[in-house]
Amino acid sequence: MIHIFFSSQRLYRTAFLDTRVIMSAEPLIALDHISLIYPGNISPAITDISFSVCEGDLVAILGPSGCGKTTVLRVIAGFERPTQGQVSISGKLVASPNAWVEAENRGVGMVFQDYALFPHLTVMQNVAFGLRHSTPHSQHEKVREVLTLVGLGGFESHYPNALSGGQQQRVALARALAPRPAVLLLDEPFSNLDPDMTERMREELLEILERTGSTSILVTHDHEEALDMADNVAVLNTGRLEQLGTPDEIYHTPTTEFVADFVGQADFVPGQISKGKVVTEVGIFENVRKIQEQTRVLVMIRPDDVRIRPCETASAQVLRRHFRGSENLYRVLLPSGQLLYSSESSTAVYPVGTTVEVHVETIHTVVFPQEQKCPHP
Amino acid sequence: MLSYDDLQALWLTLQLATVTVCVLLIVGTPIAWWLAHSRSKLQTIVEAVVALPLVLPPTVLGFYLLIAMSPQGIIGSPWLQFTDATLSFSFTALVIASTLYSLPFVVQPLQTSFEAVGSMPLETASMLRASPVDAFISVASPLALRGYITATVLGFAHTLGEFGVVLMVGGSIPGKTKVLSISIYDHVETLEYAQAHTLSGGLLLFSFITLLIVYTINRRLPIRVA
Structure with missing residues (x-):
């Protein structure tokens, strides 16, 4: 049993790497002077945000609630159109004053804060939702692969309401990974889990992201989570980027008092x-x-x-x-x-x-x- | 037990209610969707217009529709040109009138359920490469199933029971525009209480059973969104 589990994981990784275009020099995602003012508001939700994410990296967007971190994620996903600036994914301009690519065509995957599983579909159908363009046989194969990857093999016919919080999160992760997105967005993925569960899921998530070579952006208000998981941390305060750096830089050499105080x-x-x-x-x-x-x-x-x-x-x-x-x-x-x-x-x-x-x-x-x-x- | 006339009225009423509900679901879905998701300032106005039949005397609605659908009216005259038939006092006229009259009974439950579903499932679907139409069909509408059941039943039942509007717009032509509620009125007017009892009792029982079924289904439906 254990042997099968591991060998299928290895297969999965190989399949993943084969279909990936390796581009090490150029960032996979680039945000260039992004600002956004919500309709009817005077003050901007985010102001002049620029950063980029390299292939295979995990960047954490860290900040207190209301700092605009989720807005940044929604801009990348394509749910919000920035008032100024541009976003490119895999070298392609997806949002700018003159260009716009709809969310469904960006090749972005997302794990939502409350998982947002479709309650009327089984685990199998949820995970297969993003694979509907492929044949039933390959859908089945891929669903089994990702469910094994997240440790939920055998739960295919369950409905989401029959699963625990941790299991629902794994399904959400499997569902987001199944279509092999260029980038995975994680919106406060641990905020609905018990604290002791969080630690374990963090480990598992990191392992899965590494195994699949995923490029990801994690939104969190928890500095420990950001420091522990991310390759780079972007600290946001009142819609502005306070500091962008490695977890060590952010912790030991904060450039502003806000960062110094917020991060630890x-x-x-x-x-x-x-x-x-x-x-x-x-x-x-x-x-x-x-x-x-x-x-x-x-x-x-x-x-x-x-x-x-x-x-x-x-x-x-x-x-x-x-x-x-x-x-x-x-x-x-x-x-x-x-x-x-x-x-x-x-x-x-x-x-x-x-x-x-x-x-x-x-x-x-x-x-x-x-x-x-x-x-x- | 039922006379030929009454059977004809019953058949016509069922036809009218079925067609009207189908039209209402097709017309009501985009309106309800727009009302649930739009941030437009027009929203309040549209909401009020849709709700008008709830407060308007049916004869008022019927009167305006009668004028609009007459051979000289704004709907009736082009209709005459294109189809070579007059619109007023026809089955089509009944369908148009019933659709307007029952619109709030379909739009409001749909709007409520679309609001309960929210935008999250749609955003999730778009992250899984579903187009907006695909997301609506495969995610939003199944999640709004309760709303659809309620809308269908209310729309159907309300069309069954309408009187004023159909009388104004359709007249009372047996086999063509004379519906059940008008038959009951005619029976009472001519003191045929036995027939009036049969039809009224039948409608009462039918309405009660339908509502009972809807509430049972709604209670047992596995999907609870809100």
């Missing part, structure tokens, strides 16, 4: 440039951005860069311990009144009120001029 926990400690260094209450840092002398700045500090040690003569104090299972997150009050979070191991337990020494050990120093409004005082 961050504190902003005030400081000043003095003698070519950034001087703060918690230590002295490199002036990496070569900011002018005497400028007041904010230094981004992540909890995992902050070490605390109990010390009776110290003046910082533990205000609260958040036990997260794998870590203890401490809220520490500095003598100046500044709050700082520190991540310690799960066994390092210090009661509230403990006076502690604070050490900050950063590899990447991220400094913002203080004139910018700080979102997380």
